[in-house]
Structure formats: structure tokens, C-alpha cells
Amino acid sequence: MPSAADPDVQQANRLFASVIIAVYNDWAPLANCLQSLAAQTKAFSFEVIVVDDGSTHNAPASILEWMQKYRWKILRQPHLGPAAARNHGIRQSVGEILVFTDADCILEDHCFAALGACIAASPSCGYFQLCLAGVRSNLPGKAEDLRLIATQSFLLQPDGCIRYMNTAGFAVRRSCVDVETGLFDERALRAEDSLLLANLMRRNQLPFFVRAAAVRHPINLSVLGVLRRTVRSALLEAPTHAIISTLGIKVLMNHRERFGMLRSIWRISKTKSIGRAAFVLLVARQTLRLLTLTACRILPRRKREENVVGNLGQV
Template identity: 30%
Template sequence: MLFVSIVIPVFNDAKRLKLCLNALENQTYPKHLYEVIVVDNGSNKEQNISGLVTQFEQVRITDESSPGSYAARNKGISIAKGEIVAFTDADCIPTINWIENGVKNLLHTPNCGLVAGKIDIFFKDPNHLSVVELYESIMALPQMEFLKKHNYGATANVFTLKSVIDKVGFFDANLKSSGDVEWGQRVAAYGYGQIYAEDTCVAHPARHSFQDLYKKTVRYAGGSYDLQIKRSKSAWERNKKFIISVIQDLIPPLIFTCNVFLDSRLKNFRQKSQVSLVMFFIRYISVWEKMRLKFGGYSTRE
């Protein structure tokens, strides 16, 4: 069995980090074969992240002053002892056999570059979902789709080998979002295999309010915009990609709306209409943020 290093970036989220660390303290994987590295990415002193970490036997802490979860993950990787490196987020709750199954899937798959595990979405009150939670229930973090269609796994739940990181490189620390997209696609470009693992699962809270969803949308739009710039070879190509992305956001997502009204997970016309309206909200906020960045703004972590 190989030693595993689990890297968790955190920014002002001590309450949910404690739940995550509790879950990682009680894994089926042998305790002497894994470590948890919490990377404090500039949390407020009142959060007392270092004090929280001392409560857990398996956990050590470091910090990264450069803002952004990918810069923080890189810091964790740089001090990781493990031959296997796993990533999750401070607001995630891994299942009791998360490490065991992640390692099994990684090692039993020939030439495996990454394992993208399942991400279950949970809610404050499953019997009374907010409009935003309703949207998240069918749209948030479709890990299998990320892998099959786009060759990456969301870093809320990814396992890889340290040797793979040594070959393909670290995350792009300049990206505030979409760094997992860029890195995962780099892994695929190097010829490594990628698999989705249903049995390697973490639970992730749904966004509850429009404020939460707004922050997420702005961050994702910024990451997408920054990644476009990174991948554009000329100003002409960059401007072309920008125009296409804005048009795609502005055109009413009719296909999405049709699919929503056919989705059996939504119980009635009211729910289907609400989810469709949330999609419009997201699209137009995304355009607004891309326009802000185009005219001199900078992407933010939240």
C-alpha cells in the first residue's frame, strides 16, 4: 500500500473544514499511510485555522499568501510526502472509504493519470429546497460529465500520482478558477488515462442563496476568461474567443430550457420555470463579469 497526501486549501471556512477533517480522521485506510495537508490561503485570524488543525492527529498545516486555491494546492503538493496525492475542498465531506477506494481505482487502472470521484450534493433542508438549491440539485458539479466530455475532474475529488504531477507540472497558480480544467486536460494531453469512480465519493453542499451563486458565477467566469487568454496565441484569436463566449452566454439557452422541462427530477411546471430562470441569471452575470475583465478588470477568488 502506498502513502497518500491529501491536500485541502481553505479560505475563511473553519466551520466546514472541521467536518471535513473529522471525516478524514476516520477513514478505513491505515492511519500510518496517509497525511492531511491543510493550506491556509489567507484566512482571517478569527478563523483560527491553525488551532483547529491541532485537534487532528493526521493533519499538518502550511500557508500560502498568494490568493487562489490553485496556488494553495501547489504549496500543499510541494511539501507532500505521498506517492499518491488526493485533492478535496474544505467544504466537502469524504465518505469513510474515500481514500481506500480512490487508491484502489488509481492503482488498478493502467497508465492512470487521475481518478475523478463522485460528488454528491446535499442541502440545508432536503424537504424545502431554495430556488438556487433546486438548480444546484441538477446542475452542480457533474463530475462524470466533466471527465467524459472535457477531460478533467473537479478538484473537490481527485486522486493522482506524484509521478504524474512531476511529469505534467503543477496547477497554474495564476488562475482563480478553471485550474482543474487546465491541469486535467494537460494530464490527458500527456497520454494518461482518466477514470470516473462512483465509489470514491465526497458530499458537497449546494449553494443556497443568489448571493452564493453570484460569487460562484463571477469566479467561474473569471477563470474561464483567464484560461482563454492563456490559450490564445494572438490578440485576434483572443478577441474571437471572447466574442463567441459572450454570444453563447447572451443567446437564451433554449436547449437547456427544453431539457429542464423534460427532466423528471423536477416535479412540476413551477420548479422547471424556476430552474430555467436561474440559468438565465447565471448566463447574464457571466457576460457582465467577462465584459468587466475585458475592459481592464481582474478576476477574483470570490
């Protein structure tokens, strides 16, 4: 049976979806991501657009082979950040549904089948959050899985929508997007999905949570590497949260919600396949993130801008 990624299937049917992946030097994990896209079963027809956000080295031959085999596109731009890269991909796309994932993510085989069924059953819904999960192969992976399970469960609303957005697994109807302007605010060097969520919340819109459409996010870093990346990410997120604060919308959890989330994380961490060590690492990660965001609010504006510029090359 031909795959939905097969170019002949794509040519015979109008493309239903465009999958957009922003890449900055993370070519190695992208191969696994592309393999998982090619393996989608009973899925809608789709194209894949990889946007190279000014990587310092070119895509290896193995990636180019994937792109050529399925006639997928690879675009290049200066290093402007993931928001600009995704908007570039949107402008070059043709699908009725725009799907976003990250280079280091792996989609479960039935992910698109589940997403397609949900989209068909929800004609009035424009935005869809896929179910994210970690890979419990190491302690950082267990902590990531714990974070995602707790976050998605805690922020899920009674109507099936979710007060959460993560472009590691996110879809939107093309009709909801101004293609020329783009979907993402390019001022955001990181946390552009949080800024988009804030704008949706202003319009009383939330993405619908598609639990059966699973995307896994492996973490192949040491504990120290994870903590360092947490601080770098928070430094880049801080200006975005400053923009969000001007909208009068609270995307970050308040103290009461954080306490409730902490209890939820503690409860889930008793699972043997996750464990209390993952709880400790996750609390350390979240504490570092909050401390960094708080420090960025206190630091003089000029110093914050120097930090952001210094970290842009590490996005």
C-alpha cells in the same frame, strides 16, 4: 480497529496519500471535512495538509485540535489564490497519491476505500475524478445535486474516463506531477481545474471517473446568495477561460451539448427529492454564469482586470 488517519498507522506504513485542502476563511465547514477524513474506513494511510491562503482570521482552536490529534499539517501563505495554495501543499507533501478536496466538502465513509481500489486496478491511469454530489437539504442544495448528477453523467466517456475535473474531489499520482513547479497554473484565480483539464485534453488524457468514491458538497446559502456567488465566481473564472482559449481546446460545452444537457437536467428534475424548482434555479445560475463570462469577453481588458482585482479578496 485503528483508523487510516491514526498517526500510529501512518508511522507504521509509508504514507500512500496526501490530502491537500486550500482554505480561505472557511474554517467553520472545514471541521466537518476533517471529521469525514478521520472517519474513512478500510482506507489507505494518508496525511492531511491544510494550506491557509492568507485568511483574514486564524484557524480556531477546534481546527487546531483536529490537526494536533492526527499530526496533520497546517501551512500558511499570503493570499495568492487556491492554485498557489494547492501547489504549496504539493511541495510539502510526501504521499504517492495527491488527493484534493475543498474545505466545505464531506467525504463519504468509504470514499478512500473505493478510490484506493480503483487506483490499484488502474496502474496506467494517472488522474482520478471522484464522484461529486450535492446535499438535498434546501433548494440550492437540490440544484447543486442536479447540476453534478447531470454534468457527470453527460460528460462520462465510454471508456470510463470523464471530460470533467473538479478539485472538490480529485486525485493524481505523484509521478504525474512536477512537484517543484506544481500541478496548477497560478495565473488562474478560479477555474484552475478547468485549465488543468484543458492541458490534459491537449495530451489526450482524461481523468478516470471513480463513481464509488463519493464527495458531498453542501450549500448553506440562500437562493439570492447562490446567484450572487455565481456572478462573482464567473468574474474570477473569465481570465482563466481566456487562457484556455489560447490553447485551442474547448472545455466549455458548445450549444448542442448545452441543449442536450438541458434536456438531461429537465429529465432528472422530475425526481421528487429534487423537483422542478431546482431545475429553475439551476437554469438561472447557468444563465447568469454564461452572461457574466460573455460580458467579460466584451468588456475592455483594463475593465476586466479591475473586476478581477476587486474580487480577489472575496475568493
